[in-house]
Amino acid sequence: MKITQISVFLENRKGRLYDVCSLLGAHGVNIRALTIAETESFGVLRIVVDKSEAAIKLLRENQFVANFTDVVAIEVPDQPGGLASILKILSEHDVNIEYMYGFVEKFSDKALLVMRFEDTDFAQQVLAKQKIHVVTEKEIEGL
């Protein structure tokens, strides 16, 4: 099950990240997971939120450059070697990860990770076969 990540282009200017977060906060959008990809001169903010449709509309209305990306959220055993066990499976099946980052909170005793795959559909097939729990949009809204 894919979930929606929102990517926001951030130019290298003071307060730009604050602008995004305060806009979302003021409209009751809750950020569940977040990471920033930074380069020398600009950044891309990646977030998973509880109301993604509303959030992107809001961002675009406020002149932010934002777009959707399909990602997969996976439950990982919260113990030493937990992530390694998942990565082993993915590696054995030649599934390439472009990037990944952690959730702000968890809704069970397991950690939640957001993963962006080179081939999302293929990655999902592999994960399903191995009975690795993939988190749904509904579950995220309910966090």
Place this chain on the structure above:
Amino acid sequence: MMDIPFWSREIETAERSRIEQIQLERLRDTIGWALKTNLYRRRLTQVGIGSPDDVKSLADLRRIPFTTKDDLRVSFPKGHLAVGMTDVIRVHSSSGTTGIPTVIYYARQDLDNWTDLLARSIVATGATSSDIFQNMMTYGLFTGGLGLHYGAERVGLTVIPIGGGNTKRQIQVMKDFQTTVVHVTPSYLLHIHSKLGEEGIELKDLALRKAFIGAEPHSENTRRKLQDLMRIDAYNSYGLSELNGPGVAFECVCKKDMHVWEDAFIVEIIDPQTGEVLPDGQEGEVVLTNVVRRATPILRYRTRDLAFLHPQGCDCGRTHRRLSRILGRTDDMLIINGVNVFPSQIEEKIMKIPEVATNYQIHVDKKGALDRLTVKVEIYPKLFLGEVSKLEALKHRIVEELKASITISPGVELHEPGSLPVYEGKAKRVVDERPKD
């Protein structure tokens, strides 16, 4: 009275009347060649000049219309060529105001004449065949490198054709070969000075005593600073690729502005608005006619450089008038570390890239002693898919596109739409924050 060195004493100290007589003879020859080109044939006949004999005196020059960079663009590639390609032995080109470059062709005797003017210039500064000459200007299509190279060889200096850039190597070579003379932009020599410490080199390890400086505007303060820091004499040089390159005008040992070699160039200073020729001493646009070039004759070329001519002679005894340093430009051309860049060249490229919007800004400042050019563009929202690698690739592509046109690598900044200033009416695209000293 100091000992004044000359390369061609007779011509360099000739009476005014003799210089004008030479100019008239050579102008007639040049008209003959110009009449063979598509660019000038109609222009000249329209003003009643159908043969060299129609030029009776130097005053007739004023009947001829000016030539602009745009005229050379329209004539690209060969509309201004007066000889067959068999007789052309070299080509140089410089940036045009758009993607079309300005091309100059040289016949054997053109290169010979140019080389001689540079030999004359080099000797006028007191350099001799015992000097070690490190030529730090860019070689290639740019005229700065090769021009001085051949002039220095003719005088007999030991030439190190190192070309531009690679500061570590420049410093090492200056030390290894005990370089005594360099040809360089003022900003690059300041940059080299700032890096000596890092290389563990002190001035006493070097033997430098002279610098020929040109290709970018600089103040008398900058020259003094350069001379004090490096403990050298720095001589100003002036030229432009349309008129050969360096060697149009050069300072002598007196260092009081640059002698225009008037047996090769007819220099006029005009009011850039009206085109009226101004008297000596008044600032205006420099207009040059090269009277010793066969393959690409150029008549009354509007350089867009602002300067004035000194009315009185020089302590060195040369009779060729002196041109002031360049005081400004009549167009929006930028000079970035000695490289000429037109904002229109940048605009042309930006407009062809679909991922960026039409608003952009050209930003120029200093990083240390060197100029830094940054082009700021706004990304087009619909083409943002969230991937950093795509944005990096876009940035890289813009750099490459611009580099192909302006020859230097600019910094490129991606901005959010609407974040760059928008102007009503004429946009202010260029922000130049370089200090004016």
